[in-house]
Amino acid sequence: MTDPAAPYAPVAPPPPVPGRRPSAAAPLRAAVVVLGALALLGVVLGLVWSWWSPARPIGFVIGAHAVQPDETESFVAGDGRFAFLTALAGLTAATVVWFVRSLRGPLAVAAIGAGGLLGAWLTAQVGHAVGGGSATGPAQTLIPHLPLDVHMSGLLMLEPAIAVLAYGLFVAFAASDDLDVDGPAPSPYPVGVPVGSVGFGAQPQHGWGHGDAAGALHQPDLSP
Numbered sequence: 001m002t003d004p005a006a007p008y009a010p011v012a013p014p015p016p017v018p019g020r021r022p023s024a025a026a027p028l029r030a031a032v033v034v035l036g037a038l039a040l041l042g043v044v045l046g047l048v049w050s051w052w053s054p055a056r057p058i059g060f061v062i063g064a065h066a067v068q069p070d071e072t073e074s075f076v077a078g079d080g081r082f083a084f085l086t087a088l089a090g091l092t093a094a095t096v097v098w099f100v101r102s103l104r105g106p107l108a109v110a111a112i113g114a115g116g117l118l119g120a121w122l123t124a125q126v127g128h129a130v131g132g133g134s135a136t137g138p139a140q141t142l143i144p145h146l147p148l149d150v151h152m153s154g155l156l157m158l159e160p161a162i163a164v165l166a167y168g169l170f171v172a173f174a175a176s177d178d179l180d181v182d183g184p185a186p187s188p189y190p191v192g193v194p195v196g197s198v199g200f201g202a203q204p205q206h207g208w209g210h211g212d213a214a215g216a217l218h219q220p221d222l223s224p
Helices: 026-052 073-099 106-130 153-172
Strands: 059-063 066-069
Touching: 026 073, 026 106, 073 106, 073 153, 106 153
Parallel strands: none
Antiparallel strands: 059 066
16 A cells, blocks of 8 residues: 655656557648538539529519519528528538547638538539529510529628537537547556645655645755
8 A cells, every 4th residue: 555645756658659640641631521522512402402492583674684583582582591501511511520530620620611611602503503594584574483593692601600610619618639639648647646746645846744844945055
């Protein structure tokens, strides 16, 4: 049994485990994978957005390149569905990047931000391309089917904004400063040994003596 008043020698940390440190190119590869996955997701969501959106409103051609749409609920319903799909994509991207430890890191933030913006833009472009409809015609005529568009251009920033915000919240509540990229590191101290600079009941800076008595002088050249 160990004497509680015995001097305590700090335990040296164990040597680094081989293979735990990732290569310098690994974060860059992970960022490229995230960027490509979000771009592909944007194409898929464009198809979903076109299929899910309600019937496009009609429009009245006032003049050359001037169309007055029939601003019914269907005129803004497409924007609402676009916002829902892209927000869900941003939240999903942040969650996946966080829970896959190998994807974590500063480049992951740039990847989900740039990938979210690219994905939202592709969603808008694909939905517009496959949705059909026309935005031109002879003056003073009706267009029976307007194309699917994002009328509020600011919605293109929704996906990257939610992705970065959600990832930032995960980082803010992380237990480790290095985000446990390689998993929790093993404790450098054996089980049952107190962690600190002094032993149980010892004096600070000396590692000996009792806590209820005065210790040695810090400057022995001075008189008591």
